[in-house]
Each structure stands twice: as structure tokens, then as C-alpha cells.
Amino acid sequence: xxxxxxxxxxxxxxxxxxxxxxxxxxxxxxxxxxxxxxxxxxxxxxxxxxxxxxxxxxxxxxxxxxxxxxxxxxxxxxxxxxxxxxxxxxxxxxxxxxxxxxxxxxxxxxxxxxxxxxxxxxxxxxxxxxxxxxxxxxxxxxxxxxxxxxxxxxxxxxxxxxxxxxxxxxxxxxxxxxxxxxxxxxxxxxxxxxxxxxxxxxxxxxxxxxxxxxxxxxxxxxxxxxxxxxxxxxxxxxxxxxxxxxxxxxxxxxxxxxxxxxxxxxxxxxxxxxxxxxxxxxxxxxxxxxxxxxxxxxxxxxxxxxxxxxxxxxxxxxxxxxxxxxxxxxxxxxxxxxxxxxxxxxxxxxxxxxxxxxxxxxxxxxxxxxxxxxxxxxxxxxxxxxxxxxxxxxxxxxxxxxxxxxxxxxxxxxxxxxxxxxxxxxxxxxxxxxxxxxxxx
Numbered sequence: 455x456x457x458x459x460x461x462x463x464x465x466x467x468x469x470x471x472x473x474x475x476x477x478x479x480x481x482x483x484x485x486x487x488x489x490x491x492x493x494x495x496x497x498x499x500x501x502x503x504x505x506x507x508x509x510x511x512x513x514x515x516x517x518x519x520x521x522x523x524x525x526x527x528x529x530x531x532x533x534x535x536x537x538x539x540x541x542x543x544x545x546x547x548x549x550x551x552x553x554x555x556x557x558x559x560x561x562x563x564x565x566x567x568x569x570x571x572x573x574x575x576x577x578x579x580x581x582x583x584x585x586x587x588x589x590x591x592x593x594x595x596x597x598x599x600x601x602x603x604x605x606x607x608x609x610x611x612x613x614x615x616x617x618x619x620x621x622x623x624x625x626x627x628x629x630x631x632x633x634x635x636x637x638x639x640x641x642x643x644x645x646x647x648x649x650x651x652x653x654x655x656x657x658x659x660x661x662x663x664x665x666x667x668x669x670x671x672x673x674x675x676x677x678x679x680x681x682x683x684x685x686x687x688x689x690x691x692x693x694x695x696x697x698x699x700x701x702x703x704x705x706x707x708x709x710x711x712x713x714x715x716x717x718x719x720x721x722x723x724x725x726x727x728x729x730x731x732x733x734x735x736x737x738x739x740x741x742x743x744x745x746x747x748x749x750x751x752x753x754x755x756x757x758x759x760x761x762x763x764x765x766x767x768x769x770x771x772x773x774x775x776x777x778x779x780x781x782x783x784x785x786x787x788x789x790x791x792x793x794x795x796x797x798x799x800x801x802x803x804x805x806x807x808x809x810x811x812x813x814x815x816x817x818x819x820x821x822x823x824x825x826x827x828x829x830x831x832x833x834x835x836x837x838x839x840x841x842x843x844x845x846x847x848x849x850x851x852x853x854x855x856x857x858x859x860x861x862x863x864x865x866x867x868x869x870x871x872x873x874x875x876x877x878x879x880x881x882x883x884x885x886x887x888x889x890x891x892x893x894x895x
Contacts, residue, residue, distance in 0.1 A: 635668025
């Protein structure tokens with residue numbers, strides 16, 4: 455090796471070690487960096503009503519902003535749309551957090567035109583956010599995709615952020631994100647929520663979110679006899695108020711382009727939700743039904759009897775009304791059934807089976823647990839994952855991908871009139887991503 459090449463190699467190696475050392479010692483942002491200002495931050499799109507004609511949005515400022523507005527116009531190729539913007543007043547709610555007092559703001563755009571791209575911004579009349587775009591849903595059933603995430607929870611700033619960016623790159627036209635609980639680790643810590651918002655950044659301002667609380671969104675204080683939902687949940691998320699009384703912000707349903715999405719709170723009042731759930735399922739005119747809750751009916755990493763109360767209350771309704779897909783979190787590993795329940799065996803690519811409800815458990819953050827003994831069609835540990843799900847008339851296409859975009863698991867469901875769904879496996883067991891070394895909790 456020439457001396458010059460030797461110096462280059464040594465320099466490169468030294469530079470690599472320096473980069474690693476610097477990266478390893480980089481602190482996460484301090485709590486002070488998550489304090490609010492007069493400028494809107496933590497912007498989140500969601501819905502309380504019909505996604506074809508409405509759009510809800512929330513944001514945060516410091517307490518000096520006592521009155522706020524949301525402006526909207528049909529988006530155009532150039533900046534001229536701003537001249538035609540309409541304005542609505544926002545609702546302001548004070549919040550006291552461990553980092554101080556803030557104001558959370560919420561507004562809703564109504565009377566919108568289906569399948570239309572709008573531009574909007576938020577502010578107090580002087581201090582404004584950037585203009586962001588969103589698109590309303592179609593009024594009828596049309597193909598679309600969405601992304602589902604398991605628990606983010608820990609090391610959100612350093613690790614979950616890269617997975618979300620990979621997910622957005624893989625599915626830039628996804629119509630919304632679904633978060634299956636444990637978005638953060640410490641529900642009452644403003645800095646935890648600050649990390650979550652920072653990791654998502656502007657993506658939350660252009661892609662709506664549907665979320666359900668996990669156990670880490672609840673406070674379990676010393677001497678407290680009941681669970682208390684995070685003080686940040688209701689101001690941040692505006693969801694349809696159609697759930698059981700007292701659970702409107704955590705249990706709800708939403709129809710989107712031929713699919714009924716049902717979100718259940720697996721932390722409390724399970725039997726009460728079952729009564730509500732049956733009514734929502736019985737009065738469902740849509741071809742596809744997808745349910746999301748945090749705790750899994752069939753655990754991947756824990757004893758399968760751990761959530762027997764959920765199976766007893768909800769699974770008979772899933773079976774009775776033909777729920778197609780159940781999205782879950784909590785276990786910090788991955789598992790997916792192909793047949794109803796966990797009495798499952800691995801199958802190869804191209805295998806076709808008659809499927810009842812397909813249950814999925816996934817994890818998006820870096821906190822990991824080992825896979826248990828129950829047999830799932832597909833399972834994995836030590837891997838961060840996101841799922842892209844596409845509905846196209848009689849077909850539901852499912853893909854689970856890693857933080858670098860590698861395909862881990864995939865299948866297609868096909869609707870058959872008067873019969874159970876047909877499930878077509880896309881990968882053989884050997885084609886799925888193997889477990890990677892991880893610090894298992």
C-alpha cells in the first residue's frame with residue numbers, strides 16, 4: 455500500500471472513530487428547548503367529523519397568545535391562493551405542564567370539497583406558521599394507503615425519528631398515520647411529548663393522525679385509585695366525539711373511503727366499550743373494517759392469558775361481524791397471525807388460506823422485548839418496523855418494513871362475497887428479516 459493511500463485510510467478510520475465518539479456523546483435536546491413561543495408549534499392534523507368535508511388541527515403557543523386563528527384556501531400552483539384565504543377562530547385552552555404554562559389551540563375547517571388540496575396556516579394575526587397543504591378524502595370508496603405504527607415510547611428523538619422519516623419516504627401519499635399507543639414513555643413529561651413532536655416535525659402538519667392511548671399515556675400516581683389520562687392528550691388530539699360517554703377522546707370510529715376504522719381504549723372500561731362496539735359494527739355499511747387498540751388480544755412477548763379479559767369482551771364481536779384486521783402494540787416485538795387467534799403455523803410465499811380476523815402486533819421505537827412461545831405466522835424481535843396498508847376495492851395489501859425500508863412481512867387479503875377473506879402470503883419465512891442484536895427490556 456502506498457504511503458499516500460495509507461494516510462488516507464488512517465485518516466478515514468480516525469475520522470470514523472471521531473464521528474462515532476461525537477455521535478455517542480451528543481445530548482438530546484434540553485427541556486428548555488421544548489418551551490413554547492408566540493409561533494405555533496406541535497401542529498397536528500386530525501378529524502372530528504367527515505374526512506371528505508372537514509379537517510381539524512391543533513397547535514401550541516406560549517400564554518401571550520390569547521386569541522388565535524386558522525386561515526385556509528384551495529391550494530394553487532403559485533402563491534396567489536393567499537389572497538382568497540378564509541379565516542376561522544380557534545379555541546384556546548390553558549395547560550400547566552412540568553415546564554410551565556402554555557396555550558393549546560384547536561380549529562376545524564368545515565364545508566370543504568371532497569378530493570381537494572387545501573393550504574392552511576395558523577397564528578394570532580401577526581405571528582403565523584408556514585402554509586401547509588392537506589387533501590380531503592373522497593366521498594365514496596376509492597383506493598388509498600395509510601401507515602400504522604406500534605409503540606414509539608423511548609429514545610424518540612434519537613431513534614424513532616429515523617423510522618418515521620423512512621416511513622414517510624416509503625409512503626409519501628399515505629392519507630394518514632395510525633399510532634397504536636405508548637407514543638411516549640412518561641405521559642406527564644412535556645419533554646417526552648416534545649421529542650415526539652420534534653421527531654415527526656412538519657409531517658404531522660400535512661398528514662393527519664389517528665391515535666389511541668397506551669398504558670404509558672396514563673398516570674398511575676401513588677395512592678391513586680383510578681387511572682388518569684395524560685393532560686396533553688385531549689388538547690393535542692381532536693378525534694370524533696362518538697365514543698361511550700367519558701371515553702370520547704380515546705374510543706371512536708371514523709369512516710374513510712369505504713373503510714370503517716374503530717379505535718378502542720384497552721386501558722379501561724372494557725365491557726362498556728363492548729356494548730358500544732357491537733352497535734358500531736352492526737351499523738357498518740362498509741366493505742372493510744379495521745380496529746386498533748394498544749394491548750394485544752394475543753400477546754407476542756407475554757403470557758397469552760395476560761389479556762384474556764380483552765379476548766372475552768371483544769373477540770366474539772370481531773368474529774361475529776367479520777372484522778378484517780386488528781392493529782395493536784404494547785409488546786415491543788412483532789407478530790402477525792394468518793388465521794383467527796394464535797393457533798398458527800408459518801406458511802410460504804403464495805400460500806392461500808381462508809382467514810378470519812388477522813391480528814398484528816408491531817413496534818416502531820427502539821425499546822425491544824423477546825418473542826414468546828406462541829406460534830405466529832410471522833414474528834420478529836429487535837427490529838423497528840412500520841406498516842403500509844393499502845385498500846383497493848376487494849383487496850387489502852399489507853407490508854411491514856424496517857427502519858431502513860427493508861420488507862419484513864407482507865400479505866394480501868381478498869374479499870369474497872359470502873365467504874371469509876382469502877389471505878395470500880407474499881413472503882416465505884426465510885425471506886423475512888431476521889432478528890438483530892438489541893438491548894431487550
